[in-house]
Amino acid sequence: MAKQKYYVVWVGKRPGIYHSWAECKEQVEQVKDAKYKSYDSSSEAQKAYSEGWTKHWGKKQTGSSGSKGTSSSRASSSSSASSASIDYDSVSVDVGTRGNPGPIEYQGVDTKTGEVLFAVGPIPNGTNNLGEFLAIVHSLAYLKQLGSTKTVYSDSRTALKWVREKQVATSLVRDESTKEVWNLVDRALKWLENNRYENKLLKWETKEWGEIKADYGRK
Numbered sequence: 001m002a003k004q005k006y007y008v009v010w011v012g013k014r015p016g017i018y019h020s021w022a023e024c025k026e027q028v029e030q031v032k033d034a035k036y037k038s039y040d041s042s043s044e045a046q047k048a049y050s051e052g053w054t055k056h057w058g059k060k061q062t063g064s065s066g067s068k069g070t071s072s073s074r075a076s077s078s079s080s081a082s083s084a085s086i087d088y089d090s091v092s093v094d095v096g097t098r099g100n101p102g103p104i105e106y107q108g109v110d111t112k113t114g115e116v117l118f119a120v121g122p123i124p125n126g127t128n129n130l131g132e133f134l135a136i137v138h139s140l141a142y143l144k145q146l147g148s149t150k151t152v153y154s155d156s157r158t159a160l161k162w163v164r165e166k167q168v169a170t171s172l173v174r175d176e177s178t179k180e181v182w183n184l185v186d187r188a189l190k191w192l193e194n195n196r197y198e199n200k201l202l203k204w205e206t207k208e209w210g211e212i213k214a215d216y217g218r219k
Helices: 021-028 042-051 128-146 157-165 176-194
Strands: 006-011 016-018 035-039 090-097 102-110 116-126 151-154 201-203
Touching: 006 021, 006 042, 016 021, 016 042, 021 035, 035 042, 090 116, 090 128, 102 128, 116 128, 116 176, 128 151, 128 157, 128 176, 157 201
Parallel strands: 090 151, 151 201
Antiparallel strands: 006 016, 006 035, 090 102, 102 116
């Protein structure tokens, strides 16, 4: 039998404490910069709710309790940040799409302040994962120019995998309609082949932390 979870919503449609992920999701879905987190006991949830999100959101729980998605928290993969606090001294990236495939744009922002550091698009015809891939590589090139080893966050496991493997696996055809995005992808792949970087590439854990700071709010 699944263990009871308690979901604290600090910033959402109706802040409060909920007893199921479905109820929590209803309060935070499509809410930009929503703040919510799960707890194993009612007392922990009540305490966290009363103390506010600034003390708890994005922080690792201690003791016997765990945050939502404990199975992913146990993963040893360096791409998972679910068991760690958010590194706010970082760059977060995201893609905005209108159809998949369809026009895409992407941006990188300061995770702490939300300041837009770079933005590209719209690109006439691409996919969500290709946009995320381009955003990650763009952030690496941007940070390399600054001599910075800041962490980069993306909410796309697929794009993070493509960057690490220096190859993309997509069914998007190469034709005149996709020429622009493929030119950018080819340039990004070439950059990865010719450059080294020390930046950590981490998965943004949306269910625990809310939407990534670079989110376009189009869900």
